[in-house]
Amino acid sequence: MKRKATINDVAKAAGVSKGLVSFALNDRPGVSAENRDRIRDIAQALDYRPSVSARSLSTRTSYALGLVIARDPEILGADPFFPSFIAGVERVFLHEGRALVLSVVGDEQHEATVYRTLAADARVDGVFLTDLRHDDPRIPLLHELGMPAVTLGRPEGGAGSEPRPFPVVTLDDTPGIVAVTQHLIDLGHRRIAHVIGPHRMLHASRRNAAFAQTLAAAGLPADLVVETDFTAEQGASATGRLLDLADRPTAIVYGNDPMAIAGIGLAHERGLRLPDDLSITGFDDSELARYVYPALTSVRTDPLRWGEAAARVLLQLVAEGSAADVDLEPARVVTRASTGPAPRA
Amino acid sequence: MKRKATINDVAKAAGVSKGLVSFALNDRPGVSAENRDRIRDIAQALDYRPSVSARSLSTRTSYALGLVIARDPEILGADPFFPSFIAGVERVFLHEGRALVLSVVGDEQHEATVYRTLAADARVDGVFLTDLRHDDPRIPLLHELGMPAVTLGRPEGGAGSEPRPFPVVTLDDTPGIVAVTQHLIDLGHRRIAHVIGPHRMLHASRRNAAFAQTLAAAGLPADLVVETDFTAEQGASATGRLLDLADRPTAIVYGNDPMAIAGIGLAHERGLRLPDDLSITGFDDSELARYVYPALTSVRTDPLRWGEAAARVLLQLVAEGSAADVDLEPARVVTRASTGPAPRA
């Protein structure tokens, strides 16, 4: 376990000052071509890697990006979004010498503390903002802290008084919701329910708006909407309440796959046949969707690609000070056996 | 966004040298009680927080710990183990000023590179070792790199020639497997299959040994063992192969919940009634287990507590140079509706 080579070792071996080595390795002007190449070769030969902490100290840059997740670990475990998203981020970081600092906080109470700590300790150069909420308190907080960020999805248009907005990476989920709702309408369903996530979350209300609009266009009411916290437990209980109604729905659209799977379970429990008596759709198209019975119709998003894109945008934002928004291919429906013609009334 | 207070500001305000401030704040001897208190008060008043990067540079310590996960993101998403484990780790770190650096690499090929980079860049002071494998190459690698680690579960006893072994945090899963197998035997099952994870993983073979032993004690053969990669897809196909057998099993024990759920799906697909025609058990007792139909009998582990314990042990190892092993409460069976009496032959 020999000592790591430092910039001084390289300078000594090359017979130049360490300042010049720094210039040469960072592609800065003022170095003769000859010396630049020679220094590079020597650095390589010595297996020199600049010390991250030394560099951090003098540049006030940590070479790490952060992801703070404020969800109950139980839900996190059931929802395959984050692991895939993280894998996508990682795929980009691997080649860029960046590290991902992850923080999981059970509730939104301690969230601000975590961001403040991350900023005060200069642990990260920027963060990913997921699960956007209405009037998201994190956005002014991050502006106050001067912390760069990229948001997944577009936040609500502020009053315009705010500083330069954060870049946005969008994967539009409304086409998916519209398509899946239309799919059910086309199958003859007239009573369609929506089991959504917490409505303080932006995507929940945005999706519900798309849902309601599609129903309205077909002259149908969108009165069967139940809010949940995304857990399978609440997915099951919401399903129970819907099925208890006098004019119960013949189809239910769920905000994620775990809730839909729990819905399938409860429907079976009550002796309903799927999709003959009830059609069910999920969201995210997790791996399990294809293997439950009946196989779950779902809306496919692509968290892996989302992670990759967000990582690239955040890296550019940190490096250049600005980055363009990115729009990914919108979500689309994957039709399987859990949806079928509406039962005849 | 005013500039952060540095140790120099504190020293100046207290009228002492910065060395003394460092001593006072780090509880080291050689500081009068009076000055120690005064310096502390001033530091607090100035909202002073030592710079992590400066401290890292001079102590060669990063104040971060690492977790490298070598699993396909698809599986990661389906398996709720890691999110809960991470949440447990985080719960401890939050109060200790530590950060978690996460790396997800799709395959085991690039794993070594990641560890080497983490070590070379001194990104982390230690790592968590999960999913132990036979002759795990990471153990000698980490010893070579001089990187402290804590392992989840006990690695195979080496030849004794190795350096001081890493501390171990154990959550014994064999009692759970024994109990669930015995549960099926008690229900009258005689043909019991085991769908396990990759057998290069230690826990897969350890669990299968417990499984086989329990069957042997009851005079039954353990000939129906199928290896998978832990994905729902392979869980389903393994189930298919088992059900195609002439003397097919009446009960199947799965290595994780997603595979078991996929197994339930396939059994339904084939028109089998559960648990009348086939009993099924899972592993890990994820949230979804309780809500599928029929509700899944599973073996409950406690990843959250595991994460907490592992974090504490790793912190102590890094701080003190050694840490004692910890044994957590063993896994136990949670019986639900997916298991029932064996069908009469």
Add this chain to the structure above:
DNA sequence: AGGTTTTACTAAACCGGTTCAGACCGGATA
């Protein structure tokens, strides 16, 4: 040839902590 600009490089300051050698001081010991 003389003056100005460019280019290539060095030396030293700087980032913000930790740590070590030594100065200073009062009290105990010989």
Add this chain to the structure above:
DNA sequence: TATCCGGTCTGAACCGGTTTAGTAAAACCT
């Protein structure tokens, strides 16, 4: 009174990079 000693505290070196000010030599202009 001289010596030693333990406790406090200072000053400076150090960690390993980046960056700036300054210098010497070379190139460019009339």
